Amino acid sequence: MAMIAVWLKIDEKRVAPELQEAGARLDGAQGEVVLDFSAVRRIDPCVLRAMEEFAGIADGKGVKVVLRGLNVGAYKVLKLIKVAQRFSFVS
């Protein structure tokens, strides 16, 4: 079982700053980071940029990014812009 390095509940109103903060916590982290998106109803271009950036940092550190509770509408957005494969998903 993978070790959970970071578990973060994402607040819909602060998605981008929270992802930036989470990015900073990845230094020295191992295993996977779980981002709980269950409270996020919709993602916008700004959030998408932050997510891609975060995925890039996590990639660089060999940390797997798991999105928990992401609604299917938002999941479709990730599929449409072809970044879904950069994340793992759990419900």
Place this chain on the structure above:
Amino acid sequence: MITGDAVHERVQISLTTEGLSEERIAYLAGLVSQARTAAAVFTQFTQEDVDRILKPMVLAGLEQAQHLARMAVEETKLGVMEDKVIKNMVATEFAYNYVKDKRTVGVIREYPERNLLEMAEPIGVIFSLTPITNPTSTVLFKCIMAIKTRNAVIFSPHPNAWRCCSEAVKIMYESALKHGAPEGVFTCLESHTLQDNAYLMRHKDVGLIDATGGPGAVKAAYSSGKPALGVGPGNTPVYLEKTADVSTAVVDIILSKTFDNGTICASEQTVVIDDQIYDLVLKKFAELRAHICNEKESELLARTVIDPETGFMQPKAIGQKATDIARLAGIPVKPNTKLLVAPIQGVGREHPLSVEKLFPVLSVYRAKSVDEALKVCVDVNHAGGLGHTAVIFSRNDEVIHKFGELMNAGRILVNSPGSVGAVGAIYNDLVPTFSFGCGTGGGNSTTDNVNIYHYLNVKRLARRTQAHMWYRVPKEIYFNLNAVENVRSFPSRTTIIVTNPALERFGHVDIVRRYVPEGTHVHVSVIPDAEPEVKVIMQGVEALNFYKADQIIALGGGSVIDAAKIMKLKYEAPEADLEELAAPFLDLRKRVIQYPTEKINRARLIAISTTSGTGSEVTPFAVLTDKQRGRKVTLADYSLTPDVAIIDPQFVMSMPKGLTADTGIDCLTHALEAAVSTYASAYTDCNAMQAIRMVFKYLPIAFEHPGDEEARCMMHNAACIAAMAFSNAAVGVNHALAHAFGARFGVAHGRANALMLPHVIAYNAAVPTKFLPSPYQKGYLAHKKYATVADLLGLGGHSIDEKVRNLVVATEQLLDRLGFPRSIAELGISKEEFGRAMPDLTKIAFDDPSWRSNPRMPLMSELAELFWEAYQGRGVANAIRELQPQSA
């Protein structure tokens, strides 16, 4: 909107991306990426979100209508500022009025009667080319459509209209963003090149190209390999027919042709005027400040506004005022002249002014007749205007319809202006648009006024429908001993009794005659005891005609009753072509050939069966032999079903044992096949199950004790009940095999069925290699139906497998008890002979329509296996393997 761009871009647009720098490619790719993200994010928006963004956008466009119009005229030097204000307002207000209550998210349309929903899926990124002639109005319109449908747009305006267009995009974008639209939903290319367009047209993330421009742009869009909406050029013919309201027509034409100095591609180009009103029309034009050119002036005009080399209009004339064009041509006109009218003598290169002219120059033609007028309109339509717009002014509906038939135009406008009419929602109920689809005539994919539905992928959510089924049997069925007495209930002037020689000899005809109401003229038509031939049928029809019969009584087995059915058909509808009526079909309700419904004669058909098997007295089928062509013709239609069926066992008491067994097993096969048919329903199941129970109980008794009245009566009823089941549920592969085998080796139908029956039960109960589509049923049911039959017969068994096996065993035991040969080999047919026949047998069995309702779709190889199993005979029950899983 097709525009003067036609001239500019005719040869310029190409799809090469050569010469694009890496920086430029990165810039363009960035635009697409941004639009893709915006479009993806947009998919999360609800209808309410979209509508909340849209309304303020429209208001912003309306507020800036004059500002944008002014910018457009200043930049492009085309058209009339005041008219462009109107265009901008139509593009916003009218478009909004059309879309505001339309659903474009989620379920957009419902068809409850068809169990169908239409749902919207946005396209994603749209690459949009916009024209020079209607620059800002086109941008405003496309922005509204895109927001309403949750798409992102990258605009590529005409280079000479870039500033006004990018301002329009900016106004729309800022409003949209302010009210919640995704960032990057609209972008406008900065000073672009043809290579930029080519790159974007081919970009993998661009979902649709919407090219409103000249033919070059349209062709490039369609050549890109992307889905595209491209609209083609116009050359609007107008027919001013003699019954028209001339005053109204002239005003409509002037207001339309001069609107924005004629830049709308749907505007009138050549007016074809009936001779009777020609002078009056020209007088009206002149009264309303049109200048009527004389011959010399027309020549000067043509030389000025049409390029003699290409035959197309000169760019310098596009969107210019009439007085300016007159000055260019050296034609003296009054300062308030608004339109130049030039008579032409024909259409084509020799008549330069017959082409599209996006400026206030109108050609007119004097037609001596309606035919000539229509011909010239066709010529104009084909001289560059295919698929676009055509106009007629007339009060004569016949001429209007004729014009509609002849014109290849997406918009055929009646008694209304061309340009302002084609835009829609002003003079008619056309959808408001700034993009006119021109169909294949114009090299486009649509003839519609392009609208929101062209910016959507419409998905259809089709629920499984509850198929309509049927249960059709004769109106009246009389049964049990002496049921024949009911013949007296049917008054008739002249009755023909159709029968065969044996039944006449046995005195059966006399019994029937006894009950025909007094005063009825009765004639007897005796036909051979064999499948009826065409010749025999036609002799019967002659008799019916000769006696003017109003009733037919068919007394006999299947052959006689079938003959009577066809005689009735030909008597009532002599034109009926039996060969045509026998055409193959898959579904009775969708068949190509329809049976006649108009009848010149009427005759009631009473069928009295004298065998207990075929059930022809209640079925909609009839078989006849065409000896001349050496083939059988099977007719099937509910109109063939007899009106009355009489099931009286007195006529079967003397049936020989062999016939009792053969017909009884035919009846059992009917019932078993109807029970597992893909057309089976609760209505047919009750018939099929009851018939099976009756056959298992009474057939052995009737066979062993032919004089047993109860057994005879029950078997006679069972045959009729089984026939009611298969009349509505049809039969299956057993009949297909038996038909092929029986015909090839001259084996009686019931006997051939018996040889196949246990094998077919095992076959249908197993896991099918191929399922047959059966919308009437849920899942595969054959094995369960057989198990139900086994339960009904009290055969025991704990599992479905066991019950099916018990049914096969019980069937084999019944066949043994009736003394049937249990293998084809027992008939004395050698293995070699049977093997030689096998290719034909399988082919004929596969072509037989009987199996179309079998639960399992037979492969040719499986038909061959079944034949070989029947050849070997016994041991089916032990050989049953791989039955359906219990849970299936």
